[in-house]
Amino acid sequence: MNQSESNFIKLEQKLHQLLVAYKDIKKEKSSLKEEIEALKQGLKESRIETVRLKDENDRLKVANAMLGENEHRRLMKLRVNRLIKELDVCMAQIKNTKG
Template identity: 40%
Template sequence: MNKLTELIDSLEVKFFKLNQKLIQLEKKNSELEALLLKTTQENNVKQSEIAELKKQLENLKMVNSLLGSDENKRETKLKINSLIREIDNCIAQLSD
């Protein structure tokens, strides 16, 4: 009977330790999920900022070429031609 009591006590101690470890791991998991969510949101914000900055850079390149910069004249001409084609297509669709 004494051995059975010791075995039960030992199991209770092990169960308590396992339960404490489970609580710690659940807490750590919650913290990591919160961190992942925050990091994902920050990443999305940064991606939006990058896209906006790229758009601004393209606009600045176009303005520079229109102001006389030789570096981006070809790109600007291509963009203007593309815009003219789009306008022509819109006019054609409206006249149908």
């Protein structure tokens, strides 16, 4: 075997190694993409759950305030005041549309 044949065989072996490495990298990339999608879905579900829990927490605070707990009495007063202001705005809008 001459030098050029030996070089060609070495080149072929290295090319084969590169192809194997390329296939491994493609598999890893695909696996990472799937993991990213799963993590995105998990994050989305966590955010939805967080919003749901915050809403539930707010409702529980209001319920506790209605039951008369001193801790939540201020919250209830603020909420009632806000609702009264909203009613005042609605009534003013109704008066403006009639007149």
